Amino acid sequence: MNLFPLRAGARMAVAACALLSAIPCAVAAPDLQDYVAAERARPVAPVLPRSAFLQRGAVVAIRLSPDGKHVAWLRDRGDRREVWLRATAGGAPWRILGDTRADALDWTRDGAWLLLRSSRDLQALAVNGQAGSGRVATLGGTASPAMLDIDPSQPSAVLLVEREGPAAAPRSWRLLRVDMRGRRTTLWQDRQRIVDAVIDAQGRLAWLQRVEGGELVIHRMVRGAPQPVLRCDPSRRCALRGLAPGGGAWLRTDVQGDLSRLVRLQVDGRIVEVHTDPQRTADVDEIIEDPVERQPRFVAYRSTTSQLYALTPHDDAHLAALRAALPGRDLDLQPGVGIGARWLVEAASPQAPLRRWHLYDPATRAVSPLLDDVPLDRRSGEQGTALDATALARPTAVTWSASDGRRVHGFLWLPPGRDAARVPLLVVPHGGPWNHWKPEYRALSQLFANRGYAVFEPNFRGSTGHGRDYVLAARGDFGYGRVQADIVEGTRWLLDQGVGDRERVGIVGASFGGYSALLGATFDPDLFKVAVATVPPPDFGWVLRWVLRNPEALEIGRVVPMETWLLGQGIDVADKATMARLHAQSPLANVARLRRPVLLVAGGEDRRVGLAGVIEYAARLKLADKDVALLVDEQAGHDGGSPLAREARAYLIETMLHRSLGGAAPVAPSADVRTYLRRNLRLPGGLAPP
Known part of the structure; x- marks a missing residue:
C-alpha cells in the first residue's frame, strides 16, 4: 500500500526461490499459452471462505542462534505473544516467555541473549541461565533511538543511532x-x-555513512577522522553491509x-563487483551473511x-542439497557457524499462505522438518483451518x-480449471509507486482467483526491483502518461493473448494503485468497466x-529530505508546470x-493520503x-485498519465486482460486518448489505 519509497539502507529480509520443478513457484513461463493450458487442465477450485484469505501466520519471527544450536521464535496467541526455544539437536520446544510486545527477534553474537524488539523498546532475555534479563534501551520517543545492528565486535552488545534535538531541527x-545491562558508549x-x-x-568505527547536503556519503575512518570515499546521489542505492x-x-x-x-x-574508493544477477534483470534483494564474521555467503x-x-563452491554444494530436498x-537461509551447527531453512511458495521451517545439517546434508506455521483468524486470534x-x-x-519498445514485467494469476478467455480480468497495480510485486503469496490475488477472476499485476516502469x-x-510521468500507459498496454496485450473477457475488465488498487485504478476508469472506460480504489490520492501532485x-514527510524521508529524493525520481514539487500537469491529468x-x-475506501487516521481529499473527490462525483x-x-490508517475493516472491505470489493463484471456472488456477510458497513458506508452506491 505504500505511497512512498522504502528507506535507503534498509536491511530487507526476503526469501529466494529454488527453481527446479514446476510445483508452486512463480516462474517466467517460456510460453504463456503453455501456462494457460496447464491451468485450464487443473480441477476447478472449490469456493473457499473469504475469512480464510484474511488469516495470518502464528509465527511472527524466527531466528537461529549464531552457533546453530538453538532456534527461537515469537508465537502469536491472539491476545499475547510468546517466546519459544528449541535445541537444533532435538527434543521438544519450550516456552521461555509467556507475554511480550516484541515483533522482532535477534541473537547477540555469543548466543547468550535473545533480543526482543518492539517499536517501544529493546529487551534482553537470558537463555543460558545467567541473570540480567530486562530492558536494554528505549526506542522511539523524543530522541528517536533506533537499533542499527548487532555489534559484530562484542560478545553481547548492539549498535544504536540516536538523535539529539527535535526531529525538524x-x-x-x-x-x-x-550492552545487555543498558550501559552506553558513544562511538561517534x-x-x-x-x-x-x-x-x-x-x-x-571503521566506516561511516551519513547524509550530506542531500547525498549519502560513505566515509572511511582514518586516524579517528572520516574521509569521504563514495558519494551517492538520491537516485542511487548505497547500503553498507x-x-x-x-x-x-x-x-x-x-x-x-x-x-x-x-x-x-576498497579503501581507495574503487568498486569491485562480487555478484550481480546472472540474467541481468533483477536487483539484489537480500544478502545472507555468516552470523559471526558477517561475511556474505549467499545473494538472493x-x-x-x-x-x-x-x-x-562449498556453499553451492549445500544449496544444491537443499534444492534437491525442497x-x-x-528458500530463505540462516546458516549457523561452528562444530555441530545446523542451518535454519524457511520454505515458502506463492501457492502456500503458510511457511514451513526445516533444519539442515551441513555435515550430513540431511534436511529435517522443524516447524509449520499455524493459521490464525485475524479477528478472533483463534487457530483457523489452513487453505x-x-x-x-x-x-x-x-x-x-x-x-x-521497453520490456515491462508483471505477474498473472489464473483461476484453476477455467477457460482463461472467458473469465473476467482484474488489473491490480501495486502501491508505492516505488515498489514492486514479487513472486510470493498474496492473499487478495488468491481470493480473486478463487472467485474466478484472472489477476494481472503489472510492474510498470517506475517500479523497483529491475534496476x-x-x-x-518513469521520468516523473505519474499522471495519465507513460506509467499508466504501461498498465493499459499490458492489459490489452494480455487480452490479445486470449486471457480475460474484453467486456469484463476491472482495475483494483490501494494507495498509488488506487490512484491508477481511478485513472483507468476515468481515461480508459472502454477498457476498464469498474474501479476499486483504497486510500487513493485523487491528485498525485496534491498529495x-x-x-x-x-x-x-519526516518519517518517509529518514535518510535524505523527501523533496531531494523526489527530485532524483524526476518530480519537482516546486515546479509549477509539473504540478499543473499532474493536476490536469488527475482523476x-x-x-x-x-x-x-x-x-472508494478511505481512513480517518491516514497520514499519507488525506481523508479530506478523498471526500472532496467523492462529493464531486x-x-x-x-x-x-x-x-x-x-479509525483506519493507510494500512487498512482492523481485521473487521479488512473483512468488510473484501466483501464490498466482491460485491462491486459481481455487480459490474458478473463475477461470483459474494457469500452474505456476518452480522458484525453488516453493522460495520451500515456505520461506515457514507455513500452506499448500491452496495449496502441486506
Missing part, C-alpha cells in the same frame, strides 16, 4: 554501543545524520551500474523470479513490450505537497469524464451524478 546524531557523534556504520574486530577483508566494506549498490548488486568498496534476487546463489520452494494449497492459483511471470534505469524511466507539509480534475462505477460508493473508517 536536530542538533546532532550519536552512534552508540549498548556527528552534526550530520548518521545512516549506517561498520565496526572493526577491535570495536572501532559490513567489513570486507583488507579493510574495505561490503556494499549493496547500483553505483557505476544499473542493477543493484553486491560489491566490495526477487523480481520476475526468485533466485538464490552461493558465493563459494524442490520448487522459496488447501492444491486449490490455489499458481502465478506466472509475464513480460510484454510497451509501445516505446535504476527501470525506475527512472505529495500535502505530505511534505506534515510530520509524515480529481476529470470528474466529468468518469462513466464507470467506482468504489456525487454532485455530477456519477456511480460512486464511499467507505470511510475514522
Whole structure:
C-alpha cells in the first residue's frame, strides 16, 4: 500500500526461490499459452471462505542462534505473544516467555541473549541461565533511538543511532554501543545524520555513512577522522553491509551500474563487483551473511523470479542439497557457524499462505522438518483451518513490450480449471509507486482467483526491483502518461493473448494503485468497466505537497529530505508546470469524464493520503451524478485498519465486482460486518448489505 519509497539502507529480509520443478513457484513461463493450458487442465477450485484469505501466520519471527544450536521464535496467541526455544539437536520446544510486545527477534553474537524488539523498546532475555534479563534501551520517543545492528565486535552488545534535538531541527546524531545491562558508549557523534556504520574486530568505527547536503556519503575512518570515499546521489542505492577483508566494506549498490548488486568498496574508493544477477534483470534483494564474521555467503534476487546463489563452491554444494530436498520452494537461509551447527531453512511458495521451517545439517546434508506455521483468524486470534494449497492459483511471470519498445514485467494469476478467455480480468497495480510485486503469496490475488477472476499485476516502469534505469524511466510521468500507459498496454496485450473477457475488465488498487485504478476508469472506460480504489490520492501532485507539509514527510524521508529524493525520481514539487500537469491529468480534475462505477475506501487516521481529499473527490462525483460508493473508517490508517475493516472491505470489493463484471456472488456477510458497513458506508452506491 505504500505511497512512498522504502528507506535507503534498509536491511530487507526476503526469501529466494529454488527453481527446479514446476510445483508452486512463480516462474517466467517460456510460453504463456503453455501456462494457460496447464491451468485450464487443473480441477476447478472449490469456493473457499473469504475469512480464510484474511488469516495470518502464528509465527511472527524466527531466528537461529549464531552457533546453530538453538532456534527461537515469537508465537502469536491472539491476545499475547510468546517466546519459544528449541535445541537444533532435538527434543521438544519450550516456552521461555509467556507475554511480550516484541515483533522482532535477534541473537547477540555469543548466543547468550535473545533480543526482543518492539517499536517501544529493546529487551534482553537470558537463555543460558545467567541473570540480567530486562530492558536494554528505549526506542522511539523524543530522541528517536533506533537499533542499527548487532555489534559484530562484542560478545553481547548492539549498535544504536540516536538523535539529539527535535526531529525538524536536530542538533546532532550519536552512534552508540549498548550492552545487555543498558550501559552506553558513544562511538561517534556527528552534526550530520548518521545512516549506517561498520565496526572493526577491535570495536572501532571503521566506516561511516551519513547524509550530506542531500547525498549519502560513505566515509572511511582514518586516524579517528572520516574521509569521504563514495558519494551517492538520491537516485542511487548505497547500503553498507559490513567489513570486507583488507579493510574495505561490503556494499549493496547500483553505483557505476544499473542493477543493484553486491560489491566490495576498497579503501581507495574503487568498486569491485562480487555478484550481480546472472540474467541481468533483477536487483539484489537480500544478502545472507555468516552470523559471526558477517561475511556474505549467499545473494538472493526477487523480481520476475526468485533466485538464490552461493558465493563459494562449498556453499553451492549445500544449496544444491537443499534444492534437491525442497524442490520448487522459496528458500530463505540462516546458516549457523561452528562444530555441530545446523542451518535454519524457511520454505515458502506463492501457492502456500503458510511457511514451513526445516533444519539442515551441513555435515550430513540431511534436511529435517522443524516447524509449520499455524493459521490464525485475524479477528478472533483463534487457530483457523489452513487453505488447501492444491486449490490455489499458481502465478506466472509475464513480460510484454510497451509501445516505446521497453520490456515491462508483471505477474498473472489464473483461476484453476477455467477457460482463461472467458473469465473476467482484474488489473491490480501495486502501491508505492516505488515498489514492486514479487513472486510470493498474496492473499487478495488468491481470493480473486478463487472467485474466478484472472489477476494481472503489472510492474510498470517506475517500479523497483529491475534496476535504476527501470525506475527512472518513469521520468516523473505519474499522471495519465507513460506509467499508466504501461498498465493499459499490458492489459490489452494480455487480452490479445486470449486471457480475460474484453467486456469484463476491472482495475483494483490501494494507495498509488488506487490512484491508477481511478485513472483507468476515468481515461480508459472502454477498457476498464469498474474501479476499486483504497486510500487513493485523487491528485498525485496534491498529495505529495500535502505530505511534505506534515510530520509524515519526516518519517518517509529518514535518510535524505523527501523533496531531494523526489527530485532524483524526476518530480519537482516546486515546479509549477509539473504540478499543473499532474493536476490536469488527475482523476480529481476529470470528474466529468468518469462513466464507470467506482468504489472508494478511505481512513480517518491516514497520514499519507488525506481523508479530506478523498471526500472532496467523492462529493464531486456525487454532485455530477456519477456511480460512486464511499467507505470511510475514522479509525483506519493507510494500512487498512482492523481485521473487521479488512473483512468488510473484501466483501464490498466482491460485491462491486459481481455487480459490474458478473463475477461470483459474494457469500452474505456476518452480522458484525453488516453493522460495520451500515456505520461506515457514507455513500452506499448500491452496495449496502441486506
